[in-house]
Amino acid sequence: MSKRAGSVVNADSPTRRMPSAGRHAAVIALAALALVPLWLGDYGRSLVTETLLFCIFAMSLDLLMGYTGLISFGHAAFFGVGAYTVAVLGALFGIHPVLGGLAAVCLAAPLAVAIGFFCIRASGVYFIMLTLAFAQLLYTVAIKWRSVTGGTDGLVAPRLGSGTETYCAVLLMLVIVYFGMRRLIASPLGQVLVGIRENEARMRAAGYATARYKLISFVIAGCLGAIAGALFAMHNGFVSPAVLFWMLSGEGMVMVVLGGTGTLVGPMIGTAVFLLLKHFVSIHSSHWELLLGAMFIACVMFFKQGIYGWLRERWLPGSRP
Amino acid sequence: MQLVGFQILNGLVYGMLLFLMSAGLSLIFGLMRVLNLAHGSFYMLGAFFGLAIVRLSGNYWLAFFLAPLLVVVLGAAIEMLFLRPLYRREHEGHLDQMLLTVGFIFVFIDIVRSVWGGDVLGIETPDALTGAVSFLGLFLPKYRAFIIVLGLALGITMWLLIEHSRLGAKLRAGVDDADMAAGVGINVSRMFTWTFALGCGLAALAGVAAGPMLGVHAGMDLEILILTLLVVVIGGMGSLKGALVASILIGEADTFGKAYFPEGTMFLIYVVMVGVLLFRPTGLFGLRQHE
Numbered sequence: 001m002s003k004r005a006g007s008v009v010n011a012d013s014p015t016r017r018m019p020s021a022g023r024h025a026a027v028i029a030l031a032a033l034a035l036v037p038l039w040l041g042d043y044g045r046s047l048v049t050e051t052l053l054f055c056i057f058a059m060s061l062d063l064l065m066g067y068t069g070l071i072s073f074g075h076a077a078f079f080g081v082g083a084y085t086v087a088v089l090g091a092l093f094g095i096h097p098v099l100g101g102l103a104a105v106c107l108a109a110p111l112a113v114a115i116g117f118f119c120i121r122a123s124g125v126y127f128i129m130l131t132l133a134f135a136q137l138l139y140t141v142a143i144k145w146r147s148v149t150g151g152t153d154g155l156v157a158p159r160l161g162s163g164t165e166t167y168c169a170v171l172l173m174l175v176i177v178y179f180g181m182r183r184l185i186a187s188p189l190g191q192v193l194v195g196i197r198e199n200e201a202r203m204r205a206a207g208y209a210t211a212r213y214k215l216i217s218f219v220i221a222g223c224l225g226a227i228a229g230a231l232f233a234m235h236n237g238f239v240s241p242a243v244l245f246w247m248l249s250g251e252g253m254v255m256v257v258l259g260g261t262g263t264l265v266g267p268m269i270g271t272a273v274f275l276l277l278k279h280f281v282s283i284h285s286s287h288w289e290l291l292l293g294a295m296f297i298a299c300v301m302f303f304k305q306g307i308y309g310w311l312r313e314r315w316l317p318g319s320r321p
Numbered sequence: 322m323q324l325v326g327f328q329i330l331n332g333l334v335y336g337m338l339l340f341l342m343s344a345g346l347s348l349i350f351g352l353m354r355v356l357n358l359a360h361g362s363f364y365m366l367g368a369f370f371g372l373a374i375v376r377l378s379g380n381y382w383l384a385f386f387l388a389p390l391l392v393v394v395l396g397a398a399i400e401m402l403f404l405r406p407l408y409r410r411e412h413e414g415h416l417d418q419m420l421l422t423v424g425f426i427f428v429f430i431d432i433v434r435s436v437w438g439g440d441v442l443g444i445e446t447p448d449a450l451t452g453a454v455s456f457l458g459l460f461l462p463k464y465r466a467f468i469i470v471l472g473l474a475l476g477i478t479m480w481l482l483i484e485h486s487r488l489g490a491k492l493r494a495g496v497d498d499a500d501m502a503a504g505v506g507i508n509v510s511r512m513f514t515w516t517f518a519l520g521c522g523l524a525a526l527a528g529v530a531a532g533p534m535l536g537v538h539a540g541m542d543l544e545i546l547i548l549t550l551l552v553v554v555i556g557g558m559g560s561l562k563g564a565l566v567a568s569i570l571i572g573e574a575d576t577f578g579k580a581y582f583p584e585g586t587m588f589l590i591y592v593v594m595v596g597v598l599l600f601r602p603t604g605l606f607g608l609r610q611h612e
Contacts, residue, residue, distance in 0.1 A: 071416055073358070073423070118595060121602050125356045125558065128419065129550040132358075133591075136547045140587045246543055250423055257420065287435065293427030300420045301406065 033171060037164045046235075049167045051275045052174045053231040058255040058267035059181060060224030065253070066262030067185060068217040069197030070120075071128045074135030075252050077115065078108050078222040080244030081138065082229025083157070087239040088148055090158030097158045101230035105223050112222030116215045132246060139244040154240030157233040166235050173231060177224060181264055184220070193217050197262075254296045260306025269307050326459045328580055329573065334465045334534070336572025337472025341527035342545060343552040343564040344479060345520035351496050351559035352516045355404065355418045359425040360524050361546030367392050367525025368537040369433055372444050381447035381533075389525040396521030399425065400514045408513075426542065434539045444532035468530055475523070476565060483561065492516070496559070548575070551590060555597045557607020566605060 033052075037045050057079055064070045085107055086100035095103075119130040142149045149155060160166045184190045192213050195203045204210050233239050242248065251274070259270020277295075281288050299306070305313065346360045367388050374384035407417050450464040483489040494502040495509050503509045527545075535541070552571050556563030574593055578586030597605060 071419065118598050121598060125350065125354075125419075126554055126603075128356060128358075129554055133547055133550055133554070133594075136543070137587055137591055144584055250427065253420065253423060287431055289427045289431035289434075293424040293429075293431065296424035296427065297403065297421055300417050300424065301403065304417070 030175070037167050042163055045163050045167055047275070047279065049163070049170050049235050050232075051272050052167075052170045053228050053235060054255065054271045054275060055174055055268040056177050056231070057225055057228035057252055058259070058271045059177065059264060060221045060228065061252045062256045062261060062264070062267045063181065063184075063193075063217060063221045063224070065256055066266075067190065067197060068193045068214060069200075070214060070218065071253075072131040072218075072221075073128050073246070073249050073253070074115075074131030074133070075221070075225055076244055076246065076248035077131075077135035077138050078112065078225030079229035079232070079248060079252075080135075080142065080241075081108050081111060082226030082231075083233040083239045083243045084142065084149060084155070084229075085226070086230045086233035087155040087157035090233075091155050092148070095158075097160050097230075097234045100158070101227065101234070104226045104230040108222050108226030109219055112219040113215065116218035116222070120211055120214045120218065132249070135244065135249060136246060139241055139246070142241040142244050149241070152241060154238055157237055157239050159237045160234035170231050170235065173227065177227070178264060178268075181224075185264070189213070189216065250296075251292070254292060254299075257296065257299050257304075258306060260308035260310075261304075263306075263308050266306050266308035269311075273307065323459065326457070327461075328576055330456070330459065330461050330465065330469075332573035332576035333569060334468050334572070335576055336569035337468050338527045338531050338545075339548055339552050339572055340472050340476060340565055340568035341523050341530075342549040343556065343568055344476070344561060345523035346549055347553055347556075347559055347561065347564050348479075349517055349520040350553075352492060352499075353404075353418075353513050354415050355422070355517075357422050357517070357520065358419060358546070359422040359429065360520070360549060361542035361544070362426050362429040363392050363396065363521040363524040364528040364531075364545050365433060365539070365542040366395070366429060367528030368444075368532045368541065369437055369528075370525070371529035371532050372437070372442060372537050375444050381444070384444070385526075385529055388529045389522045392525035393518045393522035397514050397518035399521075400517040404517065405510070405513075430539055430542060437537075437539070439539055441536045441538040443536050444529075446533040464533060468534070471530060475526075476561070480561060548590075551594050553604070555594055555604055557601075557604025560604070560606040563604055563606030 033048070036048050040048065057075070060078075061072065061075045064072045064075070082101075082104040085104035086097050089095040089100040089103055090097055115131070115134045119127050119134070143151055145151075160169055185194070192203065192208055195206075195208070196210050196213060200210050229243060232243065255270040255274045256267045257270070258274055259268065260266025277291075278288060281291055303310070342360065342364060346357060349355060349357050349360075370388035370391050371381075371384040374387055375381055378384070403421055404418050407421065410417060446464050450467050453460040453462050454466050455461075456466065481489075483492060491502070491507045491512060494505070494507060495512050499509050528541075531541075531545075548571055552564060552567045555570065556565075556567030570593065571590055574590050575586060578589040582589070601607070
């Protein structure tokens, strides 16, 4: 049964005309970002670059958490695979990082199909357990397979170019991913995903093969996560098993929840706030994880709409998230 | 042959620890529909509380009883203060509770690391359990034999409690339909607190029991959590029998894997899991999900 999904749309579409204030703010923010490398020093630019690439990571996770209603506790798997692909191809075979990035996506897609097949097959609460389990499996592989991954010592990854060049590439990628995601969410496919989040039983009753749609979402999110990871390797010039560790998956969840689940701008704001806090707190204290956990708990309990949701409630009344 | 027999017993020991973990996790999920991802953290806390008590008092048995008790109190507090306010959330309340428990993983690992540091520490085996016993012609360290007995005894106690006691009947009523159970006068809210607290206590007991054998270190939380989750996936969520069978299966696979192909242990376990998932998506003894 083939079906256009236009009718399932609820008030969630981000393609509704953005209020003009919001649009102006977006354009100004983008222009400001593009200018950053001109007046920030190396350290600041590197921090912004990192933030931008983690924005891609958080957005890809939000496609699962916020739009499809699949809580993944193993998204680091794809980030890590992306990063390691670039690093391994570069270090062992001297392959240019851009080609490495393409290879990362080509590798992440079938991997996401395989992992997604099992995780989605055993639905519900099993999903979160299995995503975590598979990610930890990959983490173990990265540590044990020393001849290729360098084990716990990590691996030197080929850089993309100078700091400014990398910054521009990451920014460009983020813009592409952002607009791509907007199109995706607004498309019939995106609306089916939102429908699954809202009420999967009803979508199934309406004739959608929900498992297949969830798998598609999982694969797209996996590929985008791998892109973020590949960019991380090119930016950082070094990859260690930490990129596959559960901690990163957890941090991704915090970024999404902090900024606002089920939006595209939210995860970006969340990422920026998160990383700024992390850098600031790490300088002054060793209790970053404690703060991270406390922040996460507080967000889930009292601040579920996230920063972006709160801003919207306050400044743009009437535009429901 | 001797060696194989010894490995089987070792696998059984590890399986018993996993059983204590997965039974608690499964029990909590069965009643509250909450996946407690901080379950491994309570295991870790149990071990470290045990370590602290042994250091202070020099008495392992005090630690063995007191450490789980402390974690029971902690679990009850977390349930009442953090989880309870979210039950009434209409949409995605259970997902929120799950996210909440992820926050506690971070909190506890930070606390443990800053109090006890990042090294692997050990709890000394109590005097009464040093040495070995002979069993079917095999020599088994007494402490390991003790864990096997402990696991089996607790398993039987839990089974009797759930299937053959008034409390268990109330619990099963709550699992089937919490609203209806509340309607016939069962205090479901108190039941939730007790279940969560006791589940955490079981994890802590596993932790303090594992201490003398496996060592105590920050990071043991996720190690055991992953295996516990795999046990629950294979055995089926909400089934005590499934938890027991799958725990022993994983315990054996892990032990044999470590002995015969140390590089591929994890793969062996995942192969088992993938095989089960292909044919029984809800686990060996799991019920079909109605959601």
